[in-house]
Amino acid sequence: MSEHAPEATMGRAFASAIGADALDRIQAGTMRTVYRNVPFFKSPFDISLYLQLLSRLMPRTVIEIGTKFGGSALWFADMLTAHGVADPAVLSVDIEPLARFTDPRITFLQGDAKRLDKVLPPDLLQRCARPLLVIEDSSHHYPETMAVLEYFHAHLQQGDYIVVEDGIVSQLSGAHYRQYQDGPNRGVADFLARHEGAYAIDTALCDQFGHNVTYNPNGWLRRT
Numbered sequence: 775m776s777e778h779a780p781e782a783t784m785g786r787a788f789a790s791a792i793g794a795d796a797l798d799r800i801q802a803g804t805m806r807t808v809y810r811n812v813p814f815f816k817s818p819f820d821i822s823l824y825l826q827l828l829s830r831l832m833p834r835t836v837i838e839i840g841t842k843f844g845g846s847a848l849w850f851a852d853m854l855t856a857h858g859v860a861d862p863a864v865l866s867v868d869i870e871p872l873a874r875f876t877d878p879r880i881t882f883l884q885g886d887a888k889r890l891d892k893v894l895p896p897d898l899l900q901r902c903a904r905p906l907l908v909i910e911d912s913s914h915h916y917p918e919t920m921a922v923l924e925y926f927h928a929h930l931q932q933g934d935y936i937v938v939e940d941g942i943v944s945q946l947s948g949a950h951y952r953q954y955q956d957g958p959n960r961g962v963a964d965f966l967a968r969h970e971g972a973y974a975i976d977t978a979l980c981d982q983f984g985h986n987v988t989y990n991p992n993g994w995l996r997r998t
Contacts, residue, residue: 779944779956780963784975788959788991790945791984798947804989810852812875814845817989820939823979824850827907827994828857831935834903837894839887839922840911840939841866844873844880851879863903867893868912887912888921899929906930910961911939914954919961927969930997935976938962938993962993974998 781787792800800817807814816824836850847866854862864880866873867890871882885893887910908930910922919938926936941958943951966973976994980986988994 780959783963783966783992786975786977786980786986786992788941788944788963788986790942790986790988790991792945792987794945794947797942797945801946809845809849812845812848812873813843814849815842816846816849817942819983819988820990823982823988823994825853826982827935827976827979828853831905831907831933832857832859833905833907833935834859834861835863835865835905836907836909837865837867837902837926838909838911839867839890840909840913841868841871841873841882844871844875844882846909846911847873847880847882848875848877851877855879861903865894865902887918890922890925894925896929904931904934906934908934908936909939910936910958914940914943914957916955916957916960919957920965923961923965927965927972932997934997936973936995936997937990938995939990941991941993942989958993959991962995966995972998 804817847864851864862879867883867885869886873882883893908926912918938958943954944956944959973995975992976996979994
């Protein structure tokens with residue numbers, strides 16, 4: 775476990791090219807964003823970047839750890855359908871899911887990010903149609919981030935993606951963001967160091983709008 779917030783991983787700085795003042799204004803708007811009248815909480819950059827990834831990867835299963843109100847699960851289901859993915863599946867896990875709607879493409883599951891074997895056992899993951907897109911968007915704390923990354927490491931296949939969201943919290947000015955202690959970025963740095971050569975940072979996505987102009991700095995990871 776890193777003792778300090780990482781400055782870089784695999785030779786890439788975590789710092790985003792987005793200026794601090796602009797980032798705070800973008801965050802204020804992101805927290806007001808809804809999709810089909812459901813709170814969505816995706817930055818404008820990442821909405822675009824996920825569309826680039828979906829077009830290229832055409833995942834048949836999306837697994838997100840962190841549901842909240844279910845807006846992103848609904849968006850992913852709709853975007854998979856719009857991309858022509860046959861029988862798309864979204865599995866969304868949260869310790870306390872707050873979604874108040876149902877959709878045949880989405881399965882909401884209650885579970886702990888640190889005990890994913892209880893809610894997403896290996897036999898279930900083996901049945902998931904590939905390619906697989908996994909999104910780590912749980913607590914933003916280091917233990918949960920590492921637990922999610924390590925659990926899926928054993929189940930990801932070449933070409934699958936795992937995206938670690940919201941490492942940008944380390945660069946937001948609000949004092950309440952300090953509680954996360956740079957958990958997502960520390961998790962990415964330690965995980966990549968632990969599994970050297972097993973993952974590539976998708977720099978084309980990270981840097982499409984400028985160096986790490988994304989809420990997921992160095993967090994778009996492809997299994998190699």
